[in-house]
Amino acid sequence: MPSHKRLFIPGPVEVDPEVLQACARPAIGHRSTEFRALYRSLQPGLRWALGTEQPVYLITGSATAVWELAVRSCVRRRCLHLTNGAFSERWAQTTLDNGKEAGTLAVPWGRANRDLEALRRELERGVYDAVALVHSETSTGVLNPLAEIAGVVRQFDDVLLLVDAVSSATTLEIPTDALGIDILLVGVQKAFGLPPGLALCVASDRARARAATIPHRGYYLDLLEFHRRHEQEQTPTTPALPQIFALQRQLARMQAEGLQARWARHRAMAERTRRWALEHGFGLFAEPGYEAPGLTCIANTRGIDVEKLAAWLATEHQVVLDKGYGKIKGQTFRIAHMGDLEPAALQELLGWIEQWLARQG
Ligand SMILES: Cc1ncc(COP(=O)(O)O)c(C=O)c1O
Structure with a gap:
C-alpha cells in the first residue's frame, strides 16, 4: 500500500x-x-x-x-x-x-x-x-x-x-x-x-x-x-x-467484531475525546447529552490556530484533521472516531495535538 x-x-x-x-x-x-x-x-x-x-x-x-x-x-x-x-x-x-x-x-x-x-x-x-x-x-x-x-x-x-x-x-x-x-x-x-x-x-x-x-x-x-x-x-x-x-x-x-462491541468502541472513543477536550481547555460544540458517538465537534474556546495545527499534523505526522465545517470553521474542529478507528490510534492523535499545544505555550 x-x-x-x-x-x-x-x-x-x-x-x-x-x-x-x-x-x-x-x-x-x-x-x-x-x-x-x-x-x-x-x-x-x-x-x-x-x-x-x-x-x-x-x-x-x-x-x-x-x-x-x-x-x-x-x-x-x-x-x-x-x-x-x-x-x-x-x-x-x-x-x-x-x-x-x-x-x-x-x-x-x-x-x-x-x-x-x-x-x-x-x-x-x-x-x-x-x-x-x-x-x-x-x-x-x-x-x-x-x-x-x-x-x-x-x-x-x-x-x-x-x-x-x-x-x-x-x-x-x-x-x-x-x-x-x-x-x-x-x-x-x-x-x-x-x-x-x-x-x-x-x-x-x-x-x-x-x-x-x-x-x-x-x-x-x-x-x-x-x-x-x-x-x-x-x-x-x-x-x-x-x-x-x-x-x-x-x-x-x-x-467478527459484533455490533454490541462496535457500539461500545464508538461510545468509549467519544467519551475519551470529550474528556480530553474539556481537560485541555476546550469546549464541546454539541449541547450536553446530545453528543454523537461517531465524531466530536470541539469548540475552539482556546482560540488556537486550527489551520496551523492541521498543517503541522499533516507534515509531521501524516494525518488529516478536520478544521470545522461551514460557518463554524475555525471556531470548531472535529475529530472523527467512526468506522474502524481503534482507541490506540485516537490516543496517538490526541497525544500529537497535546505536543503541538505545549509548543504554543
Ligand atoms: C449527515 C450527512 N448527510 C449527508 C451527507 C452528504 O453525503 P455525501 O457527500 O456522501 O453525499 C453528509 C456528508 O458529510 C453527512 O455528514
Missing part, C-alpha cells in the same frame, strides 16, 4: 487495507448469477447492521443521492425538515430543488431537535406528509433524539419518517423497524468504513406504498425500481462493484 495521510476527518474515513484490497477484485457482470449470489449474500448482514427485516437497497452514488430518492419517491407535497446544522439544512434545500415544498423546524447549530411539542404542533396542522431529520448532524457533532422524534411522528398515520443515518449507522443501535422509520439512508464512507461511492437505503412497506402514488419519481433514483430489481437480486443500473466487494468484506469484519 502506498504511504498516505491517515484520515481523522468525519468522512471519508480511513479504510482498512483488507477492505481496500477487496475493491481490487476483478469486475463481474451485474446481471450474472454470480452477482445475484453476491447481492443475496449481503442482505442478511445489512439487515442485521441496520436493525431491519426490510430489503436494503444498494445505491451507486453518495448519500445526497438518497436524500433525492427519499424526497422524490416519498414526499407527496410537503416535508417538514428538522434542521440543526449544515447537512439537515442542505437536505431541506434539496427538497425544494426537487420541486417539493419544505417547512423547517430549526434550532441553532449545536443544539438537538428535541422540542417534541413543537414537532407535534407542526404535524397537527395537517400540512406535512413527511418528516426528515439527520440523526447525527456531522457538521456539529449533535445526535438527535431519534426514538423520541419517531414516537411523535408515528402518531400521525399519513406522515412518513425519513432519516439520514450517514454518520450514526453502526456507531450505536438504530432499531429501524421498531421505531417505524420509513426511509433510513447511509453513505458507506463514514461509519461503515468503506471507500466512497455507494449508499444504502432501507424503506418500509409504507414508503413503497406512498411511492406507488407519486408520479415523476425519476428512474435512476426511483424507490420502486430499486425494489423491483431487489426482487431479482440486482440493482437497476451498473452498480459500484468495487464498493460492493468491499462491503461484503466489511460486513464479515463487522460480524
Whole structure:
C-alpha cells in the first residue's frame, strides 16, 4: 500500500487495507448469477447492521443521492425538515430543488431537535406528509433524539419518517423497524468504513406504498425500481462493484467484531475525546447529552490556530484533521472516531495535538 495521510476527518474515513484490497477484485457482470449470489449474500448482514427485516437497497452514488430518492419517491407535497446544522439544512434545500415544498423546524447549530411539542404542533396542522431529520448532524457533532422524534411522528398515520443515518449507522443501535422509520439512508464512507461511492437505503412497506402514488419519481433514483430489481437480486443500473466487494468484506469484519462491541468502541472513543477536550481547555460544540458517538465537534474556546495545527499534523505526522465545517470553521474542529478507528490510534492523535499545544505555550 502506498504511504498516505491517515484520515481523522468525519468522512471519508480511513479504510482498512483488507477492505481496500477487496475493491481490487476483478469486475463481474451485474446481471450474472454470480452477482445475484453476491447481492443475496449481503442482505442478511445489512439487515442485521441496520436493525431491519426490510430489503436494503444498494445505491451507486453518495448519500445526497438518497436524500433525492427519499424526497422524490416519498414526499407527496410537503416535508417538514428538522434542521440543526449544515447537512439537515442542505437536505431541506434539496427538497425544494426537487420541486417539493419544505417547512423547517430549526434550532441553532449545536443544539438537538428535541422540542417534541413543537414537532407535534407542526404535524397537527395537517400540512406535512413527511418528516426528515439527520440523526447525527456531522457538521456539529449533535445526535438527535431519534426514538423520541419517531414516537411523535408515528402518531400521525399519513406522515412518513425519513432519516439520514450517514454518520450514526453502526456507531450505536438504530432499531429501524421498531421505531417505524420509513426511509433510513447511509453513505458507506463514514461509519461503515468503506471507500466512497455507494449508499444504502432501507424503506418500509409504507414508503413503497406512498411511492406507488407519486408520479415523476425519476428512474435512476426511483424507490420502486430499486425494489423491483431487489426482487431479482440486482440493482437497476451498473452498480459500484468495487464498493460492493468491499462491503461484503466489511460486513464479515463487522460480524467478527459484533455490533454490541462496535457500539461500545464508538461510545468509549467519544467519551475519551470529550474528556480530553474539556481537560485541555476546550469546549464541546454539541449541547450536553446530545453528543454523537461517531465524531466530536470541539469548540475552539482556546482560540488556537486550527489551520496551523492541521498543517503541522499533516507534515509531521501524516494525518488529516478536520478544521470545522461551514460557518463554524475555525471556531470548531472535529475529530472523527467512526468506522474502524481503534482507541490506540485516537490516543496517538490526541497525544500529537497535546505536543503541538505545549509548543504554543
Ligand atoms: C449527515 C450527512 N448527510 C449527508 C451527507 C452528504 O453525503 P455525501 O457527500 O456522501 O453525499 C453528509 C456528508 O458529510 C453527512 O455528514
